[in-house]
Amino acid sequence: MIEKALKGSTGYWVWMLFLLSIMGVGGLxxxxxxxxxxxxxxxxxxxxxxxxxxxxxxxVGVAAGGLMLVLPYYLHNYKAFGRIVILGEFMAIAAIVMCLMFIIADLGQPMRALNVMLYPTPNSMLFWDMIVLNGYLFLNVLCGWVVLQSEYKGIKYPKWVKPFIYLSIPWAISIHTVTAFLYCGLPGRHFWLTAILAPRFLASAFAAGPALLMIIAMILKRNTKFDVGREAQDKLVTIIGYAAMLNFFFLGCEFFVAYYSQIPGHMHTLDYLYWGLGHGDEVFNNLVPFMRASVIMGLAGIGLIFVSRAKQCDGLLILSCALIFLSFWIDKGLGLVLGGFVPSPLDYVTEYYPSIQELGITAAIWATGFFILSILYKVAISVKLEKEI
Amino acid sequence: MYGKGRIIPALILFLGLMTTPMWYKSGDAGKMPKPEKPKDYTECVAPTAYMRTSHMVLLNEWRDDILREGGSRVGKTANGTEYVRSLQNGCMKCHNDKKKFCDACHNYTSVKPYCWDCHLQPKEAM
Amino acid sequence: MDSKRRDFLKIAGLTAIAGIAAPSAFNTLLKGEANASAQAVADKACPAVTGKRYGMVIDVKKFTENPGLADQCVSACHTIHNVPDFGNKKDEIKWIWVESYSHVFPENTQYKRPDVLKDMPILTLCNHCDNPPCVRACPTKATYKKKDGIVGMDYHRCIGCRFCMAACPYGARSFNWRDPRGKDANGQPFIKAENSKYPTRMRGVVEKCNFCTERLAIGQIPACVEVATQTKALVFGDMNDPDSEISQVLKTSFTIQRNPAIGTRPSLFYII
Known part of the structure; x- marks a missing residue:
């Protein structure tokens, strides 16, 4: 089956070479x-x-987002997701690989990474994160590959894989819950110390993951014969739209708690992220434009995504999904982690700017993710098209 | 198997090439290292045979015992001589020449322990 | 009577009996248990005194009375422990350092404060919490709490994930962003004078104050405390020993801890 990834158009090879070159630079x-x-x-x-x-x-959220396809299809037998569910599972694989690479890139002593297994520490959330992430990777590789292979052979997937598929559903919830627990269990970091962090993570995940998937599905629809189908598309709009709304509702709850309670620790980080934090004689606001853009893009995306469905306009659908994806990427992939460190426990404000090398490594890991995703999608789509047409 | 006629010879050739270093040096142990032992001491913290094979295990045991369990920093040899259970402040007191003692074998076996990334070696030998 | 109805009545009857009996049965069953757990709660509020628990009292006024003393404490510690000085804030590594009151106690919001407080040098170091968040967070047990209350680090095992740094509510931990044995642009080593009795650290691990556990083991007091011996600005000892100096000081002076509301139970006490 994997040999399908070795046959492709010039466009495919140019794309892969482009990704490889980014990976090369990042490797350096x-x-x-x-x-x-x-x-x-x-x-x-x-x-x-x-x-x-x-x-x-x-x-981790993008990976967990695959749940929004697996759950309706396998648990509720929602047939319209028949063509897109494999894309969700394969996207989870690529996303988890990226997650693991980002963790390794962040370690001061990467050669000792296996110490986490050598000295298992159940009281550490990072230990559990290692378990759930690797487990989720395994489950998705197994389920995605076995189901696709069966389809390739023209048979129904074997019965034994069904429990693994069911297991992958709560497991998807667990990966993002445990990842939220990394942050929200730390005393003294007010911004993260909120019970709503895990639900908020999940809400944004269930919007951002499917949004990325939708963008890719639209690109595939334009460039290949692969079409996920109108019904699936419309259903996904509902899922993305409501999940995104839920995320903003949770964000609103955070604002209420902080500003109504007037507890300084709770307000400081929100001040820093959205308004600029006055500290001493200075105002620190390097993330304010990003965070404000995130809110505007997210809300605009929610509005537009429903318009796009009413008008059956694919172009608008791509735009609104891109807005939602970018919005949550900024919110979680920038503000959430960096904001938590401002102000420091000793009430200092240090602003962070990534270095060129850091950005290079980040780009390379994203490129690796897309590289894996491209191979997996190439295989999946070739199989699907071969069998169906 | 498809393409049997080419795959199997190619695999054998590949394995043969991969293992050339072993064929090339088989039966030749090279020049055995002779780590220089301290002249003023006759007894180590454990028998030579054990130290030769398991000194790293011993160091790990000392470390975990002292750092975590609050174990004693002083040990006694079989003959009752006291020593400090420490690489930097114990071992290297007698074996004060890292190059002639540690490195002799480590280089021979191509082992690169990271002891000296943190621990300081005796000044004389640096 | 059809079988469905009979089944329903059976279940309803059983549920009723269970409903009436359960609470009393539960009480009898749990009596021993309940007492035990009440005891556990009481123990937690007022921990049983077993073994040692090292602590330190920092008498802040004495440092104003003896200018330069705080810096001497810092430099004694950093010299003995081969703590590098990179000369910039980004790479900074420190085990003990001087802060102002408003940074050590940002939660305190007195409307007006004594003038002396403004420039008062306040020593800050690892609090060796009784309930340390860093130890909970570490995925490899590279940082751990010892029986004597000291929160220790095993630099051999640290993978450099910096989870402990995010977890520490006191900013007491430093990371080796670069090789501490390196040299600056002018060829000056970051560790000015190496103490041959103590190791350095390596790139990519977290480090912090160890309450001089290596000195305690050979009967010495922590380096910073030794520097401050004459002035009694720092009092160190076993807080579980009722006769120790620190126990006496804690009993006779009013002390405050940093951010006690978060339940870490620090072993550092300040007399302001």
Whole structure:
């Protein structure tokens, strides 16, 4: 089946070579980081996690987003998702691989990464995150591949894979819950210390994951014969739209708690992210434009996505999904992690700017994700088209 | 199997080439290292045979015992001589020449322990 | 009577009996248990005194009376422990350092404060919490709490994920962003004078104050406390020993802890 990825148009090969070149440049950046240390990044004593961990957090959501396709299809027998569900599972694989790469990129001693397994520590949320992420990767590789292979052979998938598919449903919830627990169990970091963090993570995941999927599905529809179908498309709009609304509702709850209670610790980070934090004689606001753009894009995306469905306009659908995806990427892939470090426990404000090398490594990991995604989608679509047409 | 006639010889050739270093040096152990032992001491913290094979295990045990369990920093040899259970402040007191002692075997076996990334080696030998 | 109805009545009857009996049965069953758990709650509020628990009292006024003393404490610690000085805030590593009152106690919002407080040097270091969040967060047990209350670090095991730094509510942890044994642009080593008795650290691990556990083991007091011996600005000792100096100080002076509301139970006490 994998040989399907070795036959493709010139466009396919140019795309893959483009991704490989980014990976190559990022590899060189990583070699530099490996030799010098993490000091090559923009992180500092006060802002100890940067773009790596924030991308990781966001991508866990993208991976969990696949649930929104698996659940209706397998649990509620929603047939319209028959063609798109495999895309969801394969996207989860690529996203989890990226997550794991971002964690490794962030380690000061990557060669000792296996210490997490050598000295299992159940009281650490990072230990559980390692388990749920690897487990989810395994489940998706297994379920996605076995189901597709059966389709390739023209038979129904074997019965034994069904329990694994059912298991993958709560497992998807667990990966993002545990990832939220990394943050929301830390005393003294007010911005993260909120019980609504895991629900909010899930809401944004269930919007951002399917939104990315929808964009890819639309690109496939334009460039290949592969069409996920109008019904699936319309259903996804409902899912993305409501999940995105839920995310903003949760964000609103955060604002209420912080500003109505007037507890300084709760307000400071929101001040820093959305209005600019006055501290001493200075105002710190380097993330304000991004966070405001995130809110505007997200709300505009929610409005437009329903318009696009009413008008049956694919172009508008792509735009609205891109707006929602970008909005949540900024919200979680930037503001959430960086904001948590401002102000520091000793009430200092340190702003963070990623370094060139850091951005290079980040781009390379994204490129690796898209590289894996392209291979998997090439295989899946070739099989689907071969069998159906 | 499809393409059997080419695949199997190619695999054998590949394995043969991969293992050339072993064929090339088989039966030749090279020049055995002779780590220089300290002249003023006759007894180590454990028998030579154990130290030769398991000194790293011993170091790990000392570390975990002292750092985590609050274990004693002083040990006693079989003959009752006291020593400090520490690489930097114990071992290297007698074995004060890292190059002639540690490195002799480590280089031979191509082992690169990261002890010296943190621990300081005796000044004389640096 | 059809079988469905009979089944329903059976279940309803059983449920009623269970409903009446359960609470009393539950009470009898749980009596022993309940007492035990009440005891556990009481123990937690007022931990049983077993073994040692090291702590430190920092008498802040003494540092104003003895200018320069705080810096001497810092430099004693950093010299003994081979703590590098990178000369910039981004890479900074520190085990003990001087802060102002408003940074050490940002939660305190007195409307007006004594003038002396403004420039008062306040020593800040790892609080060696009784309930340390960093230890909970560490995925490899590279940081752990010892029986004597000291929160220790095993640099051999640290993978450099910096989860403990995010977890520490006191900003007491530093990361080796680069090789601490390196040299700056002018060829000056970051560790000015190496103490050959103590190791350095390596790139990519987290480090922090260890309450001089290596000195305690050979009967010495922590380096910073030693520097402040004459002035008694720092009092260190076993808080579980009722006769220790620190126990006496804690009993006779009013002390405050940093951010006690978050339940970490710090072992550092400040006399302001």
């Amino acid at each position: 950046c990583y070699a530099q980081q490996f030799n010098y240390g993490l000091g090559i990044t923009g992180m500092s004593r006060d802002v100890t996690w940067g773009v790596y961990i924030s991308q990781f957090t966001f991508l």
